[in-house]
Amino acid sequence: MGSLLTIVDPKEVCDSTESAVESSLASTGHFNKLYISVTSIFSMSSSSIRSTQISWLPLLLYSVSVLFAINKVLVVCGRCLEDQRSLFLQLNQSLTFSQWPCSDDPKLVSWNTNTDCCSWKGVTCDRDSGHVIGLDLSGECISGGVENISSTLFNLRYLLQSLNLADNYFNSTPIPSGLDKFVNLTILNLSNAGFGGQVPIEISRLRRLFSLDLSNMPMYERNQLILENPDLRTLVQDLSGLRISVLMECIYQRIREVNGPLDSSLSELSLLSQIDLSQNDLSTEVPIFFENFINLTSLRLSDCGLYGKFPNRVLQLRTLQSLDVSENPLLYGFLPEFPLNGSLIQSLVLYDTSFSGSLPDSIANLSLLSELRLSSCSFNGSIPSSIIELNQLELLDLSNNSFTGPIPPLPETLTLVILSHNMLTGPLLDSREKPRKA
Template sequence: MKYCVFNLAINIYVAFFVISIRTLTFFSIGFLSIEPFMAWFLLFLHLFLFHFPSFSSSSSSFNFSCHHNDSSALLQFKSSFIIGFSQCVPLLKTATWKNGTDCCSWNGVTCDTVSGHVIDLNLGCEGLTGTFNPNSTLFHLVHLQTLNLSYNDFFDSHFHYKFCGFQSLTHLDLSDSNLEGEIPTQISHLSKLQSLHLSENYDLIWKETTLKRLLQNATDLRELFLDSTDMSSIRPNSIALLLNQSLSLVTLNLHYTRLSGKLKRSLICLASIQELDMSYNDELQGQLPELSCSTSLRIIDLSGCAFEGEIPMYFSNLTHLTSLTLSNNNLNGSIPSSLLTLPRLTFLHLYSNQLSGRIPNASLPNLQHLIHLDLSKNLFSGQIPSSLFNLNQLYTLDCSKNKLEGPIPNKTTGFQELNDLRLNDNLLNGTIPSSLLSLPSLVHLVLSNNRLTRHITAISSYSLKKLDLSGNKLQGNIPKSIFNLANLTLLDLSSNNLSDVIDFQHFSKLQYLKTLSLSHNSQLSLTFEPNVNYNFSYLSKLDLSSINLTEFPISGKVPLLDSLDLSNNKLNGKVPDWLPETMNSLTFLNLSQNMFTSIDQISMKNEQL
């Protein structure tokens, strides 16, 4: 904005200068009285443009000069580190830091436009490597308001109390910078903090009193990211008391902070909180914390802990909730039907618990914004609710590894955006609905290990990459439409009752195929064209065991083949000459239970013969 105003003023200046010269020339005889007016006007513009620094940008060529002491401090700070390995691509901002140049023009540096003092320093992802000295000249930059040193490597460096001397600091980010040791109590002096990011400093230790003082004093603190730091010394039943000190927190991340112990039903009451993550504190036990008065919550992640008991009813009062993750706990009981009435819910993950009962059918139509639903690895029973198949926005649906039974719903009016459907390892029976095999956006379809029967109908979901129908009771032919699925990388039809006669060459049409398994289909017969070199450029796993093969299936280019299982067939004679040539890529080979007369040419560490 300032730059635009400055350019506009320059244009006005030039225009008026030209006009004034022409005007003075034209009226030089009769109207000499206008000359003093133009002189004063030009003088005013000159003063306005070149003597008011507020109209110059700190990043432009017209900036106010950097304060000399700050410039010297930055150069010394830079020289105390080397540019080494970085987890992200180093941005090399410090390459622009040159002695004798204005530090306000350096990348990563922002100056106050009046005083010239450095107020913002952003060296995140710079690749700085070395030990952070307590006497670092960085601490001379006492006017800093924003400091970002994230994703650097300050090995063997402590979080020194001098970091707490930046009295004007509003934003501090030291994430993933390899700091260690105890957080100094003086951090509570940073009373103006609005954002504190200390994530992924695994050996950075919090004490209960230190965190309490910080939350009491930093009354404007909105973002607190402490994930992957060490909070193991904080008692579990003090957590709520500590957090309730803050009225301003909007985002709180305590992921993998090594909180442990049994959490009694405690009320975490954060009036402004919108995002709460306490996930993967796997020794944190007890009941889910009470969050009923934190009504602004949008995102909750309490996964990967050891919480037990039923899902509390209060979640249904959090009407702003868009994402709820309670997976990988020990929760039991049924899903409260009221939970499925939240109007804005887009993400619901309840997998890997001990939840049971039926999936509520009547409430599901309320979830018209739901995108991700994962109920896998529980004990749900009964039929799949038909209303689940009418959700238009659903992108992933995983109900695998439960005790669901009955047919798959036949009418699919939703699922137009569905990308990933997993119903494997249940007790489902009946046929595979044809509507399921024609979904336009489907990429992964996994229905394995059920009791599905009858024929596989034509497949027109051309976006499919993974199709796993193994471990069922499917009968009849392999539909020819499978060979039109050009994006397919995995095809598993093993352990069924398929009874087709099919030319193996058809499978080579699937040019991106990585895994092919047709095993344990005793009535399936494969034929092989003589003198045909099959081209499977990406094939790494081929399982044709237990299908009554009488000849070797492949020859030609299979450069990435890693696993080959041809066991329990009727192969005889000698092993073909091309097989030893592929040995360099194979890590698993099973030719057992065949009728070979010679396998002398095979020598391999990991073969199973």
């Protein structure tokens, strides 16, 4: 029988230390030491790879590169490239930080010359090549030093796929220019980072982008992003090419300088799954083309100056999970009949609008509904007894409407119920209680 070689699963090799691999191989007694090059290990079947003994001839046929040494085991499996580590250390040195409270688990403290940069927090590497493909600097209290990030990381221009600068404190610093150099970028998160000024047109040239987050929380209200050149229409038109390539899936925007009606070119982004334009002065009707957004899961348009009739078919989209059009007092509509087993809605927020009519019995078909907020609208009629079937419901607010009649038994899952300022009668009870005397 010919010489035998123990084969180790390449995934296990890459996850092990060299000493552990060396001990494993030495325990077989076949060889003292060897070098193994693990680079997409062969075109062998998984069953062949997992077998513990393979003769020399099949091994040669599979073109496995095996080098023998005397006192060392070396496993090569996608380690951080030295030039990339140098780039990140250079970037780290250029960053400045504020006194803003930071995460309890900061990322940048793990960046040092003594460790593999693929093991650093916030750095994601391709397992096979070792190339850095993701950079997450969110929540690091960074206040400056990213202005030239595209030139500092120029060598990653064809590699980087994800960039996250969210939750920092850039104090109205403009969004870094040159981001379009990262031609394979698919995820760009600049939310709540304190950026200000014009949104650079380069963002619209990221042809592989499928997730863009430019949202701003109220605490950053003075750090306003502006869409003037390009304006929203230009940005959307440039992004429409991404939609055609089925590369644009979601865009989050809470940009306080988006004013005026939503341009019809937005309809070309029908693959959007999440839209947030809250707290913008849109002063427009809700576009009917939202009914054609077949992937829409979340639509947030609160406090936008919306008016006119809300398109009912949006509420019947089978993918919709969350709708918030609250604080638009001139917006009116009614709740449609909800199909049986046809809705994924978990949150329905319509307070401070002019929605009216009754709650349909078919509201019980919203089996995943956990939040129903309809206060300060113009609803009337009785609360349907079928509401007890909403066994995921936790928050129910029907206050300041014109509901009448007895209060039906409510789901025991509720943690907050507000029914004040209606014309309801009888006790408040849940499914476990019997009626109490008034």
